Amino acid sequence: MICSNNKQTMVVECEQLTKVYRKLLAGRSKDVCALQGISLSVAKGQIVGLIGPNGAGKSTLLNLMAGLIFPTEGCVSVCGHPARSIEARSGLGYMPEHPTFLGRYSAWAILKYHGALLGLSRQTISVQIDKLTEQLQMDEYIDRPCSDFSQGMKQRLALAIALMNDPSFLLLDEPSNGLDPIGIIQLRDLLKQLSDTGTAIVISSHRLGELDKLTSDYIFLYRGEVVSFGEKITTERIGRLRVGLVSNGSQIAKKLLPPSKLISNSETELVIAVEDDDEVPDIVGNLVKSGARITSVLLQREDREDIEDVFLQLYNERN
Amino acid sequence: MRAYELMKETLSRKLYIYIVHLCWFVTYGLLFTLRVQAAEHFHRILFMWGGFFLPLVLSAGIFGDDISSGRICVLATKPFWLGKLYIYRLLGLSVQGAVHFVITGGILLIVHGITGLGYIDDLDSWLFSSWLLFNTWAAISTALSVVVKRAYNFIFLLAALLFFGLLNSTLGWNNPDDSMTKIISAFVKYVCPPFKLLTRMVEGEYSKYSLIVGKYSSIKAVACVVHTFVLTVSYSIVGILLLSRRQFTCSRE
Numbered sequence: 335m336i337c338s339n340n341k342q343t344m345v346v347e348c349e350q351l352t353k354v355y356r357k358l359l360a361g362r363s364k365d366v367c368a369l370q371g372i373s374l375s376v377a378k379g380q381i382v383g384l385i386g387p388n389g390a391g392k393s394t395l396l397n398l399m400a401g402l403i404f405p406t407e408g409c410v411s412v413c414g415h416p417a418r419s420i421e422a423r424s425g426l427g428y429m430p431e432h433p434t435f436l437g438r439y440s441a442w443a444i445l446k447y448h449g450a451l452l453g454l455s456r457q458t459i460s461v462q463i464d465k466l467t468e469q470l471q472m473d474e475y476i477d478r479p480c481s482d483f484s485q486g487m488k489q490r491l492a493l494a495i496a497l498m499n500d501p502s503f504l505l506l507d508e509p510s511n512g513l514d515p516i517g518i519i520q521l522r523d524l525l526k527q528l529s530d531t532g533t534a535i536v537i538s539s540h541r542l543g544e545l546d547k548l549t550s551d552y553i554f555l556y557r558g559e560v561v562s563f564g565e566k567i568t569t570e571r572i573g574r575l576r577v578g579l580v581s582n583g584s585q586i587a588k589k590l591l592p593p594s595k596l597i598s599n600s601e602t603e604l605v606i607a608v609e610d611d612d613e614v615p616d617i618v619g620n621l622v623k624s625g626a627r628i629t630s631v632l633l634q635r636e637d638r639e640d641i642e643d644v645f646l647q648l649y650n651e652r653n
Numbered sequence: 654m655r656a657y658e659l660m661k662e663t664l665s666r667k668l669y670i671y672i673v674h675l676c677w678f679v680t681y682g683l684l685f686t687l688r689v690q691a692a693e694h695f696h697r698i699l700f701m702w703g704g705f706f707l708p709l710v711l712s713a714g715i716f717g718d719d720i721s722s723g724r725i726c727v728l729a730t731k732p733f734w735l736g737k738l739y740i741y742r743l744l745g746l747s748v749q750g751a752v753h754f755v756i757t758g759g760i761l762l763i764v765h766g767i768t769g770l771g772y773i774d775d776l777d778s779w780l781f782s783s784w785l786l787f788n789t790w791a792a793i794s795t796a797l798s799v800v801v802k803r804a805y806n807f808i809f810l811l812a813a814l815l816f817f818g819l820l821n822s823t824l825g826w827n828n829p830d831d832s833m834t835k836i837i838s839a840f841v842k843y844v845c846p847p848f849k850l851l852t853r854m855v856e857g858e859y860s861k862y863s864l865i866v867g868k869y870s871s872i873k874a875v876a877c878v879v880h881t882f883v884l885t886v887s888y889s890i891v892g893i894l895l896l897s898r899r900q901f902t903c904s905r906e
Contacts (some may be wrong), residue, residue: 428730
């Protein structure tokens with residue numbers, strides 16, 4: 335599945351990517367297939383949200399793209415080079431989910447250290463540190479030891495490290511963890527800015543609302559397979575029919591409606607996806623005929639589809 | 654710049670590293686001024702304490718800490734050959750060891766010069782062989798740290814040393830002429846860090862066998878140094894290969 339047709343602009347390409355973790359447990363090997371035959375690509379300037387339930391293979395995919403693990407089958411290339419090669423890593427910025435630093439180092443010393451590892455000159459390191467300190471508003475604590483840092487400060491510092499080399503490909507794992515609202519807005523603006531300058535960004539996050547404000551391109555992973563990729567979440571694809579209940583309508587709805595239709599299902603309320611208003615009388619009629627006691631019916635049409643709904647819909651289709 | 658930062662990190666990564674150096678200096682000083690039985694006795698303690706235990710303590714968790722904290726994931730995405738990470742960290746330890754032994758020698762000479770206490774016979778040779786041994790143990794411990802988490806490299810090496818030491822002495826005591834005993838003794842002597850070889854070299858035991866310079870046999874002494882160096886390089890190659898082929902996950906413990 336390719337998001338853009340222009341091969342020239344591809345920054346990351348994964349072909350038939352499979353990853354099996356082999357574990358030897360009590361003398362018998364227990365293989366876990368984390369990813370299965372995944373093919374995808376991310377174009378220059380594209381922001382892609384990597385979503386999926388826990389254990390779907392998101393971290394494995396990120397690790398493969400970062401060259402931290404080897405694929406069992408298939409290959410990953412970054413800017414035309416194999417993922418673990420030095421050439422691929424020279425354009426890569428990586429931010430882990432739980433950034434950790436040497437506690438005795440100050441933020442400034444950490445950035446200097448990573449700049450040196452990137453092979454930057456002393457002068458470039460200094461310029462980059464000044465630029466990132468201003469962009470990420472780290473001035474107040476740039477000289478403080480990292481052991482004193484809050485989660486938000488650590489996230490900003492980790493992002494600064496990932497941006498030290500002005501990467502052409504940025505991998506972010508839960509970047510807004512622990513950030514205050516101002517920090518989240520700044521992060522969003524910064525990522526949009528980077529995207530405008532041609533940086534390809536892949537973000538793995540469970541904060542769907544946040545992702546929704548940043549991108550409309552998603553890779554939905556489920557049990558190691560790509561369920562949906564590069565799909566623009568278009569406006570008014572579905573409406574939501576909220577049905578208030580008294581009796582056991584939830585059980586009836588399960589029998590009556592396909593899982594893809596059922597966005598949420600509780601004892602007191604059903605939320606059903608409807609594509610057309612004409613569906614509503616049929617759905618309600620069938621529920622009543624089957625013995626559900628309905629207290630209220632409300633059809634909501636939103637300007638645009640919510641990513642949470644899409645997530646739930648895709649998830650329910652497979653569960 | 655990269656080399657400097659990685660080497661410097663081996664010293665400044667944890668506060669306890671400074672404390673360890675200080676404790677070791679205090680121990681040497683105490684033993685030196687207390688006139689431990691004889692010069693040889695003190696020097697052997699210096700050799701064991703500085704050449705064996707010091708590198709184990711200094712390299713405890715040198716990669717294992719990064720692996721268990723997930724920090725290795727950021728380091729491994731930087732654009733340079735991963736073997737350099739191993740080489741510069743080992744060099745950092747080696748430089749630390751060299752400075753440690755130079756300071757030790759300096760302090761002991763000053764104390765001896767002022768008070769007349771202690772023994773300084775062959776101190777330079779002992780310090781040099783301690784540093785050689787330091788490098789070999791540091792190479793093994795650092796290589797082991799690539800595959801085990803946290804500071805378990807320290808524990809595993811101590812356990813391995815205990816196991817081989819006990820095995821060697823038990824077999825040697827019961828069946829000294831047995832072929833298995835000879836194989837194990839040869840393994841401990843030539844494949845493990847060369848305690849015996851270096852001790853014999855400094856004590857001048859090889860002098861009766863070949864060309865003599867002062868009390869030392871130049872050929873055998875050079876062979877001992879080369880052997881130690883080759884072991885250090887071999888263990889380093891193992892460490893580099895392990896690091897280059899290792900996969901990293903970013904899960905934090």
